[in-house]
Amino acid sequence: MWGYLRDRRRFVVFGGPRRVSTEMRVARARRLLDSLLTLGPTFIKLGQLLSTRPDVLPPEYVDVLAELQDRVPPADWENARTVLEDELGPVDERFDDFDRDAISGASLGQVYTAKVDGDPVAVKVRRPDIEGLVEADLRVIRWTLPIIVYFVDESRSFSLRNLADEFAKTIREEMDYAREAEMLTEIRGNFAGDEDIVIPTVYDDYSGNRVLTMEYIQGTKISDVDELDDRGIDRSQVAERVERAYLQMIIEDGVFHADPHPGNLAVREDGAVVFYDFGMSGRVDEFVQGKIVDFYVAVANQDIDAILDALIEMGTLSPEADRATMADVMELAIQDARGEDIETYRVQQIIGKVEDTIYEFPLRLPSNLALVLRVATVVEGVCVTLDPEFDFISVATEYLTEQGYREESIRQFVEQAGDEVQGTARSLLRVPPKLESALDRVDREDFHVRADLEDGNGVVDRLARRIVLGMVVAASVPTTAFLYAEADLVAAGVAGAFTLVVGAALYRSFKKRRGIRTTPQFTRQNLRERRND
Incomplete structure (x- = not known):
């Protein structure tokens, strides 16, 4: 987070952006990946979400985080059994031949195989006590992101502002197996009759908010x-x-x-x-x-x-x-x-x-x-x-x-x-009378032109600021020299310091990558260099 802020503003609260090499970004992304894995399930999911948000992170981060796999060792069977029986009742009574060894484990849940009335099923069980951990992590994320938003530009701020809410919504939906069952059933219905697409059937009587039982298809x-x-x-x-x-x-x-x-x-x-x-x-x-x-x-x-x-x-x-x-x-x-x-x-x-x-x-x-x-x-x-x-x-x-x-x-x-053709034809019919009216007003010397200057990017303001700063510097330099020549060292020192401050402000206004500079130009060579990097 600190590195991200300093990349945007060298001294966090002020200063221009730092130039960061591709190698440095990849190294940072690797460290971020390790941190997310260490922090646990919520942050693994956050990393996966960030890997889909190139509007928030540079492409090097997106590429590294795309490697983040949601595969972790399954929780202990006895803990998983507690969740399962709280939702459905005794395992041995509800299922036939329930295999206690999970076939896959993820950050939020794990999957077991069993049989219902002789039919093979897959039973997805949410990790025990995961809700409290996720909510605590979400509070950390909600506290952190607004700090970053304060220091980034408007485009990044737009993306970051909805990221926390989006992530909270996504991870809560993923923990809600009742919702997953509903979505699965709806999508399965949309492909009814299509023999090329196979979607498992949900066993509603064997499912709940924390357990999802569905057809096992190999x-x-x-x-x-x-x-x-x-x-x-x-x-x-x-x-x-x-x-x-x-x-x-x-x-x-x-x-x-x-x-x-x-x-x-x-x-x-x-x-x-x-x-x-x-x-x-x-x-x-x-x-x-x-x-x-x-x-x-x-x-x-x-x-x-x-x-x-x-x-x-x-x-x-x-x-x-x-x-x-x-x-x-x-x-x-x-x-x-x-x-x-x-x-x-x-x-x-x-x-x-x-x-x-x-x-x-x-x-x-x-x-x-x-x-x-x-x-x-x-x-x-x-x-x-x-x-x-x-x-x-x-x-x-x-x-x-x-x-x-x-x-x-x-x-x-x-x-x-x-x-558009009809509109053009109507306009052609309206132009001659309007043109004649305008020419009559010119002939009567009663023709006025009003122009409004749009300056949404503040270009005119920056030009005016630079002109004023330049005039102040131009006046301060000979004034400082005159005071120094008259041996008034204190006054000369104050004037000199003032001149340096104003000169620095003028220099900084020209160094900023905005305003009246031309927009960046992209060429095929740029794209090739980026791909090679």
Whole structure:
């Protein structure tokens, strides 16, 4: 935290930003990773959340924290048994053949296998006494983040202000197994009849707020490509099923599984994709769904203006951002990521380039989009692991076309163009009378022009301040020299000190990286250097 503050302001409360090398940031990120692991379950989850927030941390931190795995040794069986029996009653009476050895352990819970009426089930049990620990850690986080907010710029402040509340909401939802059961059941219903997607059934009578019992479905881990090849499974087809499933969840259904890492995805013998662990899941409202569609269509069409419009309307890009600079960044990112064909580039490469600029430009992630961004990047990575030649954009474009979104976009464009033509025609009819009226006023010498100067960035104020400081320095230097020549050393010393203070203030106003300096320029060489670093 201290290093983060000093990077923003050299002396914490004042001073310019420090220049920090990539190696230094990676070393710091490694230390942060170790600290999060030591601090326990809540901070492991916090690290995972931060790995999806490139608007808060530099890309080096995001890359390191992405390695944080939620895998810890399971709690002692007797403690887990207490939780289980408090929720459901005696284990031996409720379950058949309950295996006391957990098959997996995580920071908030652990999973056991058992049987119900002869059917194999997976029983997820929340860690004992985890609620008090999480609440105590959340109080620490809520106390810490406002301190950092005070010292950061407006864009970072926007992201940090909602981070604590977002994290508290996310981790409490993940501890609520009743909510997970509800989300799992809803998503399962959305894929009813789809034989390519398999989602476990929830056993409601054997579940509660701290225990979740569901159908146990075995499969090959989706990242085990050798095993998939041995079983004769078409990996490219599996990748397409995964992408289409997430497109349906986000764009069509509005509720989605938000933790698609390889440990939560498996493949059955028939090639169907199995989804596990719905503790991290989310919802998307209709407005955001529409903007996500607009974004995908704009990327497929390589329409830079439409991409920026979608980002602004989603709240990801500040409306006050330098549009020309951001357009250059987007254009270079797409050009650098695509192949010879316009639809061979990968969405992860595009988002990765954008993430690299989020820390330095006025891009921000509203809480309702953080999980969507994480899903997009992780899913693309899973698909490319299955098939290195997999074309994410091509499949997304095909899906949007099948659902009629691209035709709808074209229809809206035609309607908008028609409205603009009509507006232009009306304007042409109104211009001659207005022009004649203005010329009559000029002829009567009754024509006035009023101009208002917009200075949202305070450029004029800084110019005025520099002019005043410069004039004071210009007057103080000969005054100090005159006093010194007249042998009035005390007065000369006071005048000299005053001159130095004013001169330092003038120098500092020119050293600040803001105001009337030109905006940073991004080139292909910049992007290559960043990728190589």
